Amino acid sequence: MFQIVPHAVAVDALSGSRDAVLTAVKKAYLAHDRGQTVNPSSHFLRFPDRPADRIIALPAYLGGEVGMPGLKWISSFPGNHELGLPRASAVLLLNDDRTGRPVACLESAQISAVRTAASAALAARALRPGNGPASVGFVGAGVIARTIADFLHHTGLPVTHFLCHDLVPERAQQFVGHGEKHWPGSGGVADLDATLGCDVIVFATTAGKPYLPETLRFAPGQTVLNISLRDIHPQTLLAAQNIVDDVDHCLRAQTSPHLAEELSGGRDFVTGTLADVLLGRCELRTREPVVFSPFGLGVLDIALGAIVLDHAKSDSRTVTVANFFED
Missing domain, CATH: 3.30.1780.10 (ornithine cyclodeaminase, domain 1)
Known part of the structure; x- marks a missing residue:
C-alpha cells in the first residue's frame, strides 16, 4: 500500500x-x-x-x-x-x-516551509538575550518569511514593531498585512538600512551571493536568522558569533559561512551548533551579535x-x- x-x-x-x-x-x-x-x-x-x-x-x-x-x-x-x-x-x-x-x-x-520556520523560531528563543521585547526586521517577503512570522508569534516573541524590506514593494506590503494579524498596527514597509537596524533580523531571500555591504557589522545584542544563507558577506560573519545547525553541511555550497571559512582559512569563527546551545554546552556573549545559519537538515x-x-x-x-x- x-x-x-x-x-x-x-x-x-x-x-x-x-x-x-x-x-x-x-x-x-x-x-x-x-x-x-x-x-x-x-x-x-x-x-x-x-x-x-x-x-x-x-x-x-x-x-x-x-x-x-x-x-x-x-x-x-x-x-x-x-x-x-x-x-x-x-x-x-x-x-x-x-x-x-x-x-x-x-x-x-x-x-519544508514549516520545518524552516520552526528551526528559526527555536533558534530565536534560544539565542535572544533575555528574550525581552524586540523589533523584528524581515528581509524578503515570501512564504518562508511569512511562516517564520507565524512561528515567532506562536513562540511568544514580544514584538514591539516589525519592518519588511523586499525588492518588490507590493510583496512587502502584503507581508505587513500578514504580520499585523499577529502584531496589529505595528508593521511597516521599510528600506534595507532601517530593516537591518532591528533587534532580530530575518533573511529569507533567494539571493545567490552576498549583496550587503562588506563593511556591515551587526550591533551588540542583535540576533540574525540567516535563513537564506547567502545575503551576508563573510567579513560581517567573522565579526559576530556564529551558530549553525551542522558545521560540515553549512560550510559548503558557497554559503556565507563557507565563504567565511575560505576567507579566514579555518572554522574557528563557528561558535557552536544550535544543539550545543540547547544543551548548555555553548555560552554566548551578550555584548556581541549572534548569527544563526541553518543549511536545512533533511x-x-x-x-x-x-x-x-x-x-x-x-x-x-x-x-x-x-x-x-x-x-
Whole structure:
C-alpha cells in the first residue's frame, strides 16, 4: 500500500500542531547531535543557462523515536512568480525502516516551509538575550518569511514593531498585512538600512551571493536568522558569533559561512551548533551579535513528514494506491 498526501492535508496536519512541530524539530536536532541520524550532503541539480533555478535532493534517516528514512526533492524557480506560481515546490518520499520500501509521497513545500520556520523560531528563543521585547526586521517577503512570522508569534516573541524590506514593494506590503494579524498596527514597509537596524533580523531571500555591504557589522545584542544563507558577506560573519545547525553541511555550497571559512582559512569563527546551545554546552556573549545559519537538515523534513503521514492515514483526501509495488 502506497499513500499520496496532497498539500491541503499537510497544511491541516501542521497548522494545528505547532507545539508538536517545535518539539519534533528540537528532538531531531538533539537526535542528530547524539549520532542517531544519517544526513548526507544535499545534492544540487543546476542549469547552466538558468543559474537562478535549482532542484535539491536531501536524503536523510532519522532514528530514535521516528525511525524513518526518506528523501526530499525540492525545486526553487524564482521566475515562477511571474507565472503566478510559488517559487518552491517539493515532494517528500518516506520509506519503511525495516523493508526499505517507499510507503508515501507527501507534498512537501508546506513541510519544508514549516520545518524552516520552526528551526528559526527555536533558534530565536534560544539565542535572544533575555528574550525581552524586540523589533523584528524581515528581509524578503515570501512564504518562508511569512511562516517564520507565524512561528515567532506562536513562540511568544514580544514584538514591539516589525519592518519588511523586499525588492518588490507590493510583496512587502502584503507581508505587513500578514504580520499585523499577529502584531496589529505595528508593521511597516521599510528600506534595507532601517530593516537591518532591528533587534532580530530575518533573511529569507533567494539571493545567490552576498549583496550587503562588506563593511556591515551587526550591533551588540542583535540576533540574525540567516535563513537564506547567502545575503551576508563573510567579513560581517567573522565579526559576530556564529551558530549553525551542522558545521560540515553549512560550510559548503558557497554559503556565507563557507565563504567565511575560505576567507579566514579555518572554522574557528563557528561558535557552536544550535544543539550545543540547547544543551548548555555553548555560552554566548551578550555584548556581541549572534548569527544563526541553518543549511536545512533533511532529518527535520523526516520529523515533520512523520507527523503529516500519521494525520494523513485518517484523512479522506489521502490517496491510497493498492498494489503500487509488485509483491
